[in-house]
Amino acid sequence: MARALDEFLEPGNLGVIVNVGDDDVIYGVHVAADLDTVLYTMAGTVGEHGWGLAGDTFAVLDQLERLGIDTTFRLGDADLANCLYRTNEMSRGATLADVTDRLAGALGIEARIMPVSNDPVRTKVQVAGGQWLDFQEYFVRRGHRDKVADLRFEGAEGAAPAPGVIDTIEAADVVVIAPSNPPLSVWPILAIPGVREAIHYHEDVVAVSPLFGGIALKGPAVEIMRGLGLPEGNEGVLSAYGSLLNYLVVDTADAADVATLAERGPTVVAMDTLLSGPDGGAQVARAVLDVAI
């Protein structure tokens, strides 16, 4: 969605606020999974599976595997170099936002990509049986196959929004909540003190549903919303965002639900929300912005 908005907007008009709850120290380096996926996607260098760098090699992981290390979490050499750079710079006092700016600069990205917070926030996932797992343990190592009973965002309560985050929300013509996993990827953003409020008071907040005919194209959004007791389909998406939304965009495959959803408050619009078109999703971005402006 960020790339689609970037395709459509004039340079300098996009700020992207990114979840840091998926960050973790893996192989001793600070992996910022969502930030890097956004950076690589914006730069057009993301790998074919939607993570990592296209064409990256795995020489470091191959060697770690020979040493008996679990290498289920695939981190390519150049990707690992970026994480190592982040780790080293942060150990010398740089913030996560500083490093993100530098990585964005090195990748030639003009949009401003911001971690929602420079403070450590870690998403923890409670699975069946009550056990709490680190996010990447749940998501990558166990392949998000566990039933999710609860989520918490460790550190969020005491975290501060990164510089520019609240200003960016307040100054935005439109706040777009991307078609990501609402509890898993958006809640940890909303959990940072001040962020939910800034979005709440904004008059043009549009969320794009991650569902297509009631199911997510990838990832465990449906299973997690179900596990957390949210309603099925876009009712669940609406519930996940509470009273934040002025507009909800759903896919044409869910057009039949528009009237029912609209009863709950926001303006609901159905359109083609598939972002993988030849124009990089620019038409979807334009249509989403048109909804709110």
Added chain:
Amino acid sequence: MARALDEFLEPGNLGVIVNVGDDDVIYGVHVAADLDTVLYTMAGTVGEHGWGLAGDTFAVLDQLERLGIDTTFRLGDADLANCLYRTNEMSRGATLADVTDRLAGALGIEARIMPVSNDPVRTKVQVAGGQWLDFQEYFVRRGHRDKVADLRFEGAEGAAPAPGVIDTIEAADVVVIAPSNPPLSVWPILAIPGVREAIHYHEDVVAVSPLFGGIALKGPAVEIMRGLGLPEGNEGVLSAYGSLLNYLVVDTADAADVATLAERGPTVVAMDTLLSGPDGGAQVARAVLDVAI
């Protein structure tokens, strides 16, 4: 020399005590330059220039370079993976010796390779003008071109020998001081409390001179000995080791000096000391051991 001794000796009869003064944190990982060079050499996987792993790739460094990092210190991907593994294991409480054992095991090495100490010891090099440099700054980044005025081994006084080091020396039939740079690579071993004494009291200590016709085949041994005010040639090697030696082996190219050197105490023998023969130096190893036994 270690590989040559290993070629000649029965398995299990070789212990190698290695300098850790060249260790440093580079790119955020614990590089143990001498340990890894010994490990890779013993495993037959050392790179053609005598460091790193043969055939290693440099994808991580290439990316760090794109991020503006000085990548003069060449650390290949698999080499970096080993250093990352070391860093991570040590951050979880493993000792440098533990990690060395595991790397040696992964490389299929039967000889026991030991860091002289598990405690941090850092060689510092004073260059012309009085400035003190970290070892790797002097050696790699500045290409050991500076005139060396003094050396110190930070942390050595308070360091303890790693488990097995003193026992290995005391139980050895022969202690061989390898043809390395005496002040730069052997002094930091001797600086660990207890090591010099254990060698001093051993009756069969043989040093192999690193000189061939008065010059070193590689590295700044001659320049450093001169900078420190030691005599020229093998006189300087003898002076560097003080009263530790019972035997000194010099190359046939320095056979003319044998009588003069012998006046200073040790038995001095000239022989072909070139270790790069087709037998991996086994004949040199046999001849060196024959001197002392």
